[in-house]
Amino acid sequence: MILVVGGAGYIGSHLVKELVKTKEVVVLDNLSTGFETLIDKKAIFIRGDLGDPNILNKIFSQYKIDAVMHFAANSLVGESVQDPYKYYQNNVSATLTLLNTMLKHDVQNFIFSSTAATYGIPDVDIITEETNTHPINPYGRSKLMIEHILEDFSNAYSLNYIVLRYFNAAGAHSSAQIGESHNPETHLIPIILQHLLGERDAISVFGTDYNTPDGTCIRDYIHVTDLASAHILALQALLTGKINTSVFNLGNGTGYSVKEVIETCEEITGVNANIIHTDRRAGDPARLVASSNKIYQELGWKAELDLQSIIASAWEWHKKQLKK
Ligand SMILES: NC(=O)c1ccc[n+]([C@@H]2O[C@H](COP(=O)([O-])OP(=O)(O)OC[C@H]3O[C@@H](n4cnc5c(N)ncnc54)[C@H](O)[C@@H]3O)[C@@H](O)[C@H]2O)c1
Numbered sequence: 001m002i003l004v005v006g007g008a009g010y011i012g013s014h015l016v017k018e019l020v021k022t023k024e025v026v027v028l029d030n031l032s033t034g035f036e037t038l039i040d041k042k043a044i045f046i047r048g049d050l051g052d053p054n055i056l057n058k059i060f061s062q063y064k065i066d067a068v069m070h071f072a073a074n075s076l077v078g079e080s081v082q083d084p085y086k087y088y089q090n091n092v093s094a095t096l097t098l099l100n101t102m103l104k105h106d107v108q109n110f111i112f113s114s115t116a117a118t119y120g121i122p123d124v125d126i127i128t129e130e131t132n133t134h135p136i137n138p139y140g141r142s143k144l145m146i147e148h149i150l151e152d153f154s155n156a157y158s159l160n161y162i163v164l165r166y167f168n169a170a171g172a173h174s175s176a177q178i179g180e181s182h183n184p185e186t187h188l189i190p191i192i193l194q195h196l197l198g199e200r201d202a203i204s205v206f207g208t209d210y211n212t213p214d215g216t217c218i219r220d221y222i223h224v225t226d227l228a229s230a231h232i233l234a235l236q237a238l239l240t241g242k243i244n245t246s247v248f249n250l251g252n253g254t255g256y257s258v259k260e261v262i263e264t265c266e267e268i269t270g271v272n273a274n275i276i277h278t279d280r281r282a283g284d285p286a287r288l289v290a291s292s293n294k295i296y297q298e299l300g301w302k303a304e305l306d307l308q309s310i311i312a313s314a315w316e317w318h319k320k321q322l323k324k
């Protein structure tokens with residue numbers, strides 16, 4: 001049995017949909033930003049907080065959990081600058097409770113959703129796992145703190161773990177049954193598509209004076225389905241003992257500027273966008289692009305789906321939401 005914490009969220013629900021094909025799955029989620037409707041019906045759902053030791057003790061006593069996959073977090077860069085307490089409380093303090101409780105119940109395998117935001121402003125064009133980590137916002141710092149804690153727990157308590165540093169997750173399931181749902185939505189691709197569907201008046205481009213070719217921020221967009229397949233491989237590697245501890249980047253290896261993403265959305269949907277240029281958003285680095293060579297070498301994973309596939313799948317999902 002696998003415990004997926006945060007399995008009602010965007011990325012967690014895509015992983016659960018794959019995982020239930022081969023494993024029994026329990027989802028723990030407090031629905032603070034997730035939706036019960038996203039959870040595959042084959043999974044057992046428990047509504048509760050990962051910082052609540054009573055609920056955790058119950059779960060670990062009731063089910064024989066082989067591994068914990070931890071997606072639950074607050075994860076908005078801008079919000080973390082405005083409200084850092086929320087980030088250190090939920091992403092660090094509650095996660096410590098989860099780790100402590102699982103170890104008390106002899107559960108030793110842990111997969112952690114980390115982020116490109118741990119790198120801060122990288123001094124290289126293509127980020128490897130060796131690139132220095134100097135996060136520039138509380139969100140990135142909260143994730144890096146857990147990475148350090150995992151290293152210490154592994155040394156002291158023989159915890160096995162894999163840290164997956166995702167770059168920008170986007171796209172929807174090929175069935176269009178589940179997709180990106182955040183309320184309020186702050187992520188670039190869903191905002192563009194909602195605008196192109198007439199749900200928003202315009203798109204704000206946050207900053208046009210970055211040191212990039214067109215002045216807008218560059219990100220590496222990775223399909224949520226590719227993220228799910230990386231998790232399945234990571235889980236196998238932990239459960240079979242192939243890997244005891246590791247950190248992997250998950251990205252496509254290609255960077256797209258905000259302007260390029262808007263143009264690609266226009267091309268795929270055939271609708272023109274109304275664009276407003278505004279100030280930079282606090283906490284945004286200019287460029288984040290991954291090398292995922294390490295996980296390719298060690299587990300044979302690479303991203304299969306490009307920006308066009310990401311946007312096309314997200315478009316199907318968003319059109320379906322509008323009809324509801
Ligand atoms: N979306 C991205 O581009 C991206 C990129 C890098 C890393 N990540 C990381 O991936 C993970 C998932 O991100 P997402 O976009 O799916 O976010 P999300 O908000 O859709 O999902 C997070 C889920 O965790 C749940 N949750 C939050 N706090 C909880 C708590 N205390 N107890 C129980 N449940 C709780 C929420 O209800 C939600 O269902 C996060 O850890 C995030 O930091 C996301």
Ligand SMILES: O=c1ccn([C@@H]2O[C@H](COP(=O)(O)OP(=O)(O)O[C@H]3O[C@H](CO)[C@@H](O)[C@H](O)[C@H]3O)[C@@H](O)[C@H]2O)c(=O)[nH]1
Binds near residue numbers: 115
């Ligand atoms: O209305 C908008 C929304 C976003 N952006 C820009 O678009 C880029 C992407 O922004 P967004 O989609 O909000 O993602 P990020 O802030 O890059 O963060 C995502 O990607 C990170 C990894 O790179 C994760 O850690 C975070 O959890 C996840 O939210 C950034 O340059 C934003 O400034 C705009 O210009 N206008």
